[in-house]
Structure formats: C-alpha cells, structure tokens
Amino acid sequence: MSFATPARSRWSDVYLSASVTLVGATGAFLVMVTLVLGLQERGASGLQVATLIIAESLPMVVLGRFMGRLVDRFDSRLLLVCAGVGQVVSCQLLVNADRFEWVVAGGVALATFSAVAGPTRSALLPAMVTRDDLPKASAIGQTASSIGLMAGPALAGFLVGAGDVRGTLQIASFGFVATIVAGLLLKTRRGVASSKVDNAPPVDWKLSDDRMFRAVVWGMALIVGAVSTVNVVAVFFIRGTLGSSATMYGLVDAVWTAGMLAGAWLCARVLRPATTDLAVVRWMFVSLGIISVVVGAVGAVTAVLWIVPLYLVGGALNGGQNVIIGTLLGRRAPAAARGRAATALQSRVQGGALLGYVAGGLVLEVVEPRWVFVGAGVLGLLAVLLVAPGIVSTHETSQSRAHPVPELPSPVLGTDAVGRTH
Numbered sequence: 055m056s057f058a059t060p061a062r063s064r065w066s067d068v069y070l071s072a073s074v075t076l077v078g079a080t081g082a083f084l085v086m087v088t089l090v091l092g093l094q095e096r097g098a099s100g101l102q103v104a105t106l107i108i109a110e111s112l113p114m115v116v117l118g119r120f121m122g123r124l125v126d127r128f129d130s131r132l133l134l135v136c137a138g139v140g141q142v143v144s145c146q147l148l149v150n151a152d153r154f155e156w157v158v159a160g161g162v163a164l165a166t167f168s169a170v171a172g173p174t175r176s177a178l179l180p181a182m183v184t185r186d187d188l189p190k191a192s193a194i195g196q197t198a199s200s201i202g203l204m205a206g207p208a209l210a211g212f213l214v215g216a217g218d219v220r221g222t223l224q225i226a227s228f229g230f231v232a233t234i235v236a237g238l239l240l241k242t243r244r245g246v247a248s249s250k251v252d253n254a255p256p257v258d259w260k261l262s263d264d265r266m267f268r269a270v271v272w273g274m275a276l277i278v279g280a281v282s283t284v285n286v287v288a289v290f291f292i293r294g295t296l297g298s299s300a301t302m303y304g305l306v307d308a309v310w311t312a313g314m315l316a317g318a319w320l321c322a323r324v325l326r327p328a329t330t331d332l333a334v335v336r337w338m339f340v341s342l343g344i345i346s347v348v349v350g351a352v353g354a355v356t357a358v359l360w361i362v363p364l365y366l367v368g369g370a371l372n373g374g375q376n377v378i379i380g381t382l383l384g385r386r387a388p389a390a391a392r393g394r395a396a397t398a399l400q401s402r403v404q405g406g407a408l409l410g411y412v413a414g415g416l417v418l419e420v421v422e423p424r425w426v427f428v429g430a431g432v433l434g435l436l437a438v439l440l441v442a443p444g445i446v447s448t449h450e451t452s453q454s455r456a457h458p459v460p461e462l463p464s465p466v467l468g469t470d471a472v473g474r475t476h
C-alpha cells in the first residue's frame with residue numbers, strides 16, 4: 055500500500071494552493087451570502103432560504119462517493135481546470151437569475167463543480183508535505199480559507215447594502231478563475247499523471263476499513279447536523295430580531311472566521327507528530343461541545359455586539375478542528391484513496407448539515423429565531439455527550455484495522471475538510 059510522500063516539503067506548491075484557496079473561498083462565500091441576503095430582502099421565507107442552502111449542499115451529499123472516485127482516478131490538473139470553468143459559468147448564470155427556481159438551479163450547478171474542486175485540492179496537499187510539517191501545512195491552508203471566508207461575507211454585506219446584488223455576483227465569478235490557475239501552475243499532481251510516475255496500484259479503500267475514523271465521521275455528522283440549524287436562522291435573528299443592517303450581518307458573520315485564523319495556528323503549535331490519534335479525537339469532541347455551548351449562548355444576547363466575543367471563541371475552536379481533522383485524515387488514509395477519504399467525510403457531514411438546514415427552515419416557521427439558537431446548542435451538546443464515549447471505545451479495536459502509518463515522514467490531508475461548523 056502506497057503512502058507516497060516527497061523527500062521534503064514542496065512549500066512553493068503549498069503557498070500557491072493556499073493563495074488559490076483564499077481567492078476561491080472569498081468568491082464562494084461572496085456568492086452564498088449574497089444570495090441569502092438577496093432572498094431575505096425580497097421577502098423570502100425561512101423555508102425558501104433553507105431550500106437554497108439545502109440545494110447547495112446536495113451535490114456533495116448525493117454524489118460524494120462518485121466525486122471521491124473521480125478525484126482518485128483522474129488527472130488533478132484536468133479536474134481543476136474543468137471545475138474552475140464550470141464555477142465561472144455557473145456564477146455568470148446566477149447574475150441573470152431573476153426567479154427563485156433559477157437561483158436554486160444556479161446554486162446547485164456551482165456547488166457541483168465546487169464539489170470536484172474542493173476534494174481535488176484537499177487530496178493534492180498531502181503530496182506536498184512531510185509528516186513533520188502536517189500541522190504547519192494545515193494551518194497555512196486553513197488561514198487562507200479563513201481569510202476568504204471572512205472577506206466573502208463582509209464584502210457581500212457591504213455590496214448588497216449598497217444595492218448591487220448583480221455586481222457582487224460578477225465580482226465573485228472572478229474568484230473562481232483561481233481554480234483554473236491552480237490546475238495549470240501546481241507542480242504536484244495526482245490521478246493519471248501521478249500514477250504513471252509512481253506506478254502506484256489502485257487502493258480498495260472503504261470507510262468501514264477504519265472503525266475509529268468511521269465513528270469520527272458519523273459522530274461529526276450528527277453533531278454538525280444539530281448545530282447547523284442556525285445557518286438558516288442567523289440572517290433573521292441578526293437583521294430581524296436584533297434589528298441590524300445587511301452590512302452588520304456580513305461583519306458579524308466574518309467575526310467567526312477571524313476566530314478561525316487564531317485557532318488554526320494555535321492548534322498547529324500544540325499538535326506534534328507524536329500526538330496520538332486518540333488525543334486528537336478527544337480534543338476535537340471537547341471543542342465541538344464548547345462550540346455547542348457558544349451557539350446556545352448566542353440565543354440569549356440582546357444586542358448584536360454581544361455576539362462578537364462568542365463568535366470569536368466558537369471560530370477559534372472551529373479553526374483548530376479543521377487542522378485536527380486534516381491531520382487525522384492524513385495519518386489514517388492511504389495516499390491513493392485520499393479523494394475518497396475526503397469525500398467520505400464531507401458528504402456525511404454535509405448530509406448532517408442538510409438535515410439541520412431542513413429543520414431550521416421548518417422550525418423557523420413556528421419558533422422565534424432566538425430559541426432556535428438555544429435549541430441547537432442544547433442538541434449539539436447532547437450529541438457530543440452521546441457520541442464521544444463510543445468513539446473513544448473504538449480506539450483499541452481500530453488500531454488493528456486501520457491502514458498502518460509508516461515511521462518515515464508521511465503527508466497530511468489538506469485543510470478545510472470540514473469548513474465552518476456553525
């Protein structure tokens with residue numbers, strides 16, 4: 055079984071990939087927040103906002119297994135170029151979408167191409183770094199992603215507040231050109247090109263091969279599903295209940311991502327190559343529990359500025375989580391199956407989030423936004439208490455079934471495997 059890794063880290067590719075991630079993440083969240091704000095200003099219901107968010111999550115959930123095999127079998131350069139072209143075209147179509155149905159269709163198309171680009175980049179990063187550089191490489195990628203996530207909502211709030219929704223979408227489309235640039239300039243490649251060089255045989259990898267990783271994936275899906283209901287509710291809570299502007303909504307949303315920046319680098323300094331997988335998993339679920347408490351506490355605030363410190367704490371823990379899951383994936387997934395490992399995680403977590411979006415849209419019709427935040431935090435904390443003991447108990451049995459990690463330096467899966475939790 056191949057755990058191919060370079061003799062030393064290729065930092066030029068790491069920083070190029072991070073730059074592309076920054077621009078692409080800015081464009082993605084610029085589109086998402088712009089569409090949500092546009093619907094809210096048109097008088098759309100919570101159910102319609104939920105429908106849009108659900109539609110954007112469906113491609114990864116429904117096509118996750120197919121996307122994973124696609125990423126592992128085809129040339130990463132070809133995949134990135136084609137995905138980037140598709141993202142640009144989809145965004146341009148959204149510019150002229152004046153009906154709700156067309157907005158949803160454009161969102162699905164954009165999400166489909168993004169479901170190819172994201173796992174492709176995630177699977178490429180492990181081939182760029184050694185085991186000793188795992189945390190640093192993840193933190194660099196997480197920092198780039200976090201800056202993009204922070205810039206996207208803030209720009210969307212500012213531009214939509216100025217009344218220029220179509221112009222915002224036009225700007226966002228240029229961000230997706232970065233995906234094409236990555237495909238053309240990155241020296242590290244996977245799929246057809248890399249297999250011809252390494253002569254690496256195909257790997258028959260399944261999520262069930264690693265009991266510990268399987269438990270982590272399904273546990274995260276349950277917990278993220280519980281707290282993701284607030285994604286649908288946040289715009290109504292901040293703008294409706296608290297009476298804030300579109301600009302303030304964008305800025306507050308960006309605070310969470312600002313916390314992710316600090317959390318990623320703090321986690322990178324704490325993690326060491328000798329840190330056991332069990333210790334990594336324990337900290338991940340402790341942070342999920344604290345995030346749940348933070349989400350519930352947001353529902354108790356009476357002024358929008360009180361959300362800022364809560365979002366900073368939650369974001370810091372979320373940023374550390376992304377570094378942790380990237381490290382865990384890099385340690386336990388074979389090199390030739392990292393596309394499938396990434397999509398196995400993302401599809402199930404997205405599926406849990408999707409159910410949360412449905413619940414958020416439905417509950418918002420009968421419950422005030424404030425109480426949705428409180429309820430989501432309570433459910434998330436209960437889910438952590440339910441799932442965490444079972445995951446720890448799988449540790450001993452999973453050691454004999456997991457793919458072995460050699461003593462020589464090995465790579466880490468790319469950052470942002472999970473993205474934002476809240």
